[in-house]
Amino acid sequence: MGMLEAITLSVIAASTPLLLAAAGELVVERSGVLNLGVEGMMIMGAACGFAAAFFTGSTLIGALAGTCAGAALALVFALLTLGLAVNQVATGLALTILGVGLSGLIGAGFVGQRIAPAPHLFLPVLIDLPGVGRILFGQDAFVYGSVLLVAGIRRFLFRTRAGLALRAIGDNPASAHALGYPVLRVRLLAVLFGGACAGLGGAYLSLAYTPFFVPGMTAGRGWIALALVVFASWRPLRLVGGAYLFGAVSILQLHAQGLGLGIPSQLMSSLPYLATVLVLVLISRTRGTAGSAAPASLGTAFVPDR
16 A cells, blocks of 8 residues: 555545534534534543443444434533523533543543444455545445535535525524524524534544544544634535545644654644644635624524513
């Protein structure tokens, strides 16, 4: 396997959890809700997914457990922000702290344990194609699922009436409510979907990317996923490019360390996060404001008239 092929496979693996989590958060923000708890939901998905897979020996059950864990934490967020109109920013930050703490408690007994990684697709003829065989036909189900997820979200948002309703609610919930759309119900479903995607992204880390669990293994990927949504201007197809760009930065800094360039490893490890800040600054300068393309009601509570 050539060096370029190996790097490409590594970039795809590093980008998949970002794409899964960011895709779910894109739907959440399109509905007008800002959930900053993506990091907490991802680490909960990693812990619960690994625990389920360890006891059952099934990657599928582990993925389902991680998905449910993320959705459960998102339900707590929804009850507070949609049911009680608590500040979304404060609740999201608290959700991250809660997720990190709970994941450490759940995963404490699994540190040092290993499981079989998620199986990869193996097509005897296609996988042997030079250059693209292993890249296109040798991935695991998480990778293919992430691409299908983005395609499905794009179709839902721009090709269905339900997607149009969700975008209308994100732009003007009062008008949407006046037209008879159930604003709180739609936002609840969007938040649960976003939590499930974040949990699945976390489960990928402990089931496929590195088939073991360590506390804090998300390493800030939830925050990068949040930045990716802004980077993509809340558009699904741009999200794919952004996720693979940030995944490439994460992998290339590892290869740069291996080449012995004499740059401190701590500085190299910070490159993905420096890139996140740089991208947000560039977006802010080109648009005048980083949130100019965001749904108009993003982050604001909605209390319907009784």
